[in-house]
Amino acid sequence: MPPPIPGQPGPPPWTYDDRDREIAIEDYGLLGDTRTAALVAPDGSVDWLCIPRFDGRPVFGRLVGGPAAGSFRLAPAVPAAVVERRYLPECATLETTWQTEAGRLILTEGMVAEVSGRLLPPTMLVRRLAAPDGPVEAVISFDPRLGEGHARPHTHHRDQVLVAGWPTVALALSTTPRMHLEPGPTYEITVTPDRPFTCVLAVADREPLVYVAPDAAWDVLEADQRRWQAWCRDIDPDIPCRDTVIRSLLTLRLLTYSPSGAPVAAPTTSLPEHLGGGRNWDYRYAWPRDASIGINAFLGVGKHEEARAFMAWLLSATRLDRPRLPVLLTLHGKRPAPERELSHWPGYAGSLPVRLGNGAATQHQLDGYGWVLDAAWQLTRAGHPLYSETWRTMAGFADTVARRWREPDAGIWEERAAPSHHVHSKLMAWLALDRALRIAEHHRTRAARIRRWRTERALLRDDITAHGFDRVRGTYTRSYGSVDTDAALLVLPYLDFEGSDGARVRGTIDAIAHELDAGGPLLYRYPPGHDGLLGGEGAFLPCSFWLVQALADSGRPADASALFHELTSLAGPLGLYAEEMDPATHRHLGNYPQALTHSALVQAALALRSAGPTAS
Amino acid sequence: MDWAGWALFGLLATTLLTALMIAAQLGGLSRLDLSLILGTTVTPDPDRARAAGFLIHLCIGQLFALGYAASFALLGRATWWIGGLLGLLHGAIALSALIPLLVGVHPRMASNRAGPGSTAVLEPPGLLGLNYGVQTPLVAMGAHLAYGIALGLLLNAH
Structure with a gap:
């Protein structure tokens, strides 16, 4: 073969056949x-x-x-x-x-x-x-x-x-x-x-x-590398599986849009939740729920600046909608453009359609308020009292919950069917009022407002236990009157809604682990197909990490630790996770890499650390 | 040059402009909060910043009112429509130059180039302040139009 002539175009030495090319x-x-x-x-x-x-x-x-x-x-x-x-x-x-x-x-x-x-x-x-x-x-x-x-x-x-x-x-x-x-x-x-x-x-x-000259750019990249390494050095050395957690934290930081502080859910659109299927969504937006979960993850590892930046974004981005909490926003806090399909795009592995925009933006989701108020409480508890404006905003969210918790909603899974009374949403509404009351102990609040929150919190508890708990099976259910379970309920031990090692909590965790089992350490988020959409989907990875957290928080640290290690062995070759996984092939599915999965991983590791040396 | 009119009506017109911007925020039209943006140059606390920012904005408004009063004096008359035209020019300059340039001097405002080391928490306004909502240019132009008309009317009456 004659020596190649640098810079001269020519036929490629081998055919790069796209029909055969399938990158997982x-x-x-x-x-x-x-x-x-x-x-x-x-x-x-x-x-x-x-x-x-x-x-x-x-x-x-x-x-x-x-x-x-x-x-x-x-x-x-x-x-x-x-x-x-x-x-x-x-x-x-x-x-x-x-x-x-x-x-x-x-x-x-x-x-x-x-x-x-x-x-x-x-x-x-x-x-x-x-x-x-x-x-x-x-x-x-x-x-x-x-x-x-x-x-x-x-x-x-x-x-x-x-x-x-x-x-x-x-x-x-x-x-x-x-x-x-x-x-x-x-x-x-x-x-x-x-x-x-x-x-x-x-x-x-x-x-x-x-x-920029390439060699100069290379020097700049190396300097950037050193800055990331310095950023990682601050992370708590006692955290279990530190390298895995650090990769997740780096991923979360890479997915945070620095100019506004918005946490993007994933950098991609329309990677399928089922290969060849139609569950393909645009995740290049910021969900207040994810920001709140991120606040907890960063606070837990000692990255307080990142946690406060998320709260600053929440305050700024939600200003036009207060006291309503929008489901999702653009990186600069605007409402996303309406969802539409790119008819001429072939999709990943033939998965159609490819979508731009996200239709969930117009939904009413009650659970978001709980995540946000809990994040505000965690910041307060970590020694960062809220500015008056922040507290006014949070109190406004709590008022909205007190006013609207009786309404059905679309739920955390953003179902595109008719709204219903999701038990997880009601629990998170209870959490919103509970955390508002806790924060109020540290901030000036009118007595009448506190009385109202207390009353509504008590009414919510009665409502949930009366309509959202299946006494025969001993588990909380997906929605009022439903027999389905819902993996989102794995947050129960964390909420202090009732004793984290009580029979109802354990019964719910066990029912979810059994009924939503997708094989190995994997869980479906709800019984497959029960969402009114065509086609199937994979196991939902954040739920498995929530199970780790639930087991650790409810006094089963050894089980939690074993599950966590099984899950970390399922990461992609580079330590990254998508949103879902095919239970049979262990191929990752959905938009990638997914911030919610990585936040859940970090929180699971933090729960293991809290559970003590057995779990760690 | 009407110095007494400038001193009093400059304050009134700036207060009107600020009130309109706040009304637009409360009405969900724009997230542009001039008092907050100006005040966070001196304090990170949003409530204190708004108070400080309001005072800073009054001072800046007074300086601009000086330009209006001088223009009216040069033209030999003060009318609502000349004030309105000056207000539109003022709004266009504020949107296209002054607000976007804040990124370069504001200690707590991030830029579109911000990276992980940035501790600035105020998002950049972007071209025409569009990052603060798509209706921001309309709101800002409307408020400045009102400012100019108010100065034209008040200085004419005086």
Whole structure:
């Protein structure tokens, strides 16, 4: 084979056959800068990146849009086995190692999070190929397409920098050694031990491009790496499975949009809850519920600034809707655009439709108030008294609960059927009033208001125990009059609604573990198919971590610990989790990586720590 | 130049502008809270910030009123419609330049480039303040229009 000519386009040495290409969801690696995120396949292809924010337009959308939606690939020139794939310790830099006949080829890549105060692009993806054992042939293919219509860019070159532009967006791709690239073709390169191949992709949205030399970008990425490692060093050293928990915390932080503090539920849209099915939703929004759970997770590991930032976001984002708590918001606290389908997008593994927007935004969900008020209480208890405005907002939420708890709602699972009286929602409404009363002990509150909350809390308790408990089976039920169980009820021991080791609580935990068992450590969130939607879905991963927490909180730490370790063994190869899992194949399903699953993992670890050394 | 009119009516017009912005917030039209934004340059407590911010806004409003009074003096008359035109110009400058530029000088306001090390907690306003709600430009322009009309009417009457 003649030596490849760097920079000369030519036919790829092997066909990259998309019909046969199926990358498992959990095999994707997350790169992020706390403003947006990319997903990278083990074959070196960036298949997902929205700009300039998590909820922006995809510039590489192949994950759910097929080859026409664009990708950016660096890989060996011939098929080669991935022999190692990992995050570098305690940071967000990803390393993939292939074993080729000529030796190892190592791809190290990351996005630069800290660009503030320096003349750097706000979105910067840095990728480096190294060949430590000898010269290795590699390929680069850069094919950006913008938005729903997969718009191709207009291109020009500035020196050897490829500039790809659309009316308001521009990308600059520079490489060392320099290459003359065009979007689309695959180019061969030779990587030698003394000459790694480095490239940097800079993004500009409604602002001028900032050109960065690849080697300078690499230095910036390494500095960023050190900052992440310093961030991780502060995390409580006594937490069980610390490395696993740290990966979850890093993921949660990467999924928090720094300019506003909004926690995005997942960086993707329409990864299916059932392969080939229609349960495909857009999760690139922020749920106040997730922010509240995140507050508890970060407080528990000593990251108080992150916890307070979530509360600041909650206050700012909910201002237009108070005293109603919106179900979900955009990253800047606006109402999401109406849900719609992209009819020409093929979807992940043929799972249709691909959706933008989220229809759950218009629902009434009572449980969110409980999560938010509990988070406010946890902050108060951790020594962060609420500002007067924060307390006024929380008290307004409690008033809303006192006024509306008798109404049916859509519930935590955002059912698209008629609203009903969900027991979990009622319990969380009780929690909202209970935590409001606890906070009121530390903040000035009118006596009449306190009396009203007390009265409604007592009425709620009576209502739940009268209508939401099945005395024959000894378990709380999914909704009033239902015989189904609901894994969301695993929060019971945490609430102090009744004794955490009492018969009703234990009966509910045991009923859920038995009736919603999906095999191994996995649980369905409710009996499969009982939601009015077509098609099935996988086991719901946060529920399994809630079971760990419930077992630990209800005096069964050994069972909790065993379950936790089983669950951590089911993580993706990089320690990341989606929302759901196929119980038969253990393939991850749903949007990925999922903040709620990672928050639940952290809280399960915290519960194990609280349960004592047996559990830890 | 009507100095007495400027001193009194500048305060009244700024109070009107602030009241309209607060009404828009309470009515769910915009999250733009000028008193909070200005006040958090000196304190992180939202309640104290609003009080401080209101005073700062009065001072700034008074400075702008000086420009209005000078313009009226140069034109030789003060009318509601000239005041309204000046108000629209004032609103456009505030939305397109002053508010977005705050990101560069406000110690507690994040920018769109904020990363994990940022301790700033106020979200950036974005172009035309759109991050604070899609109706923010309309609300701000309306409030500044009212400010200009009020100054035109009051200085004319005086």
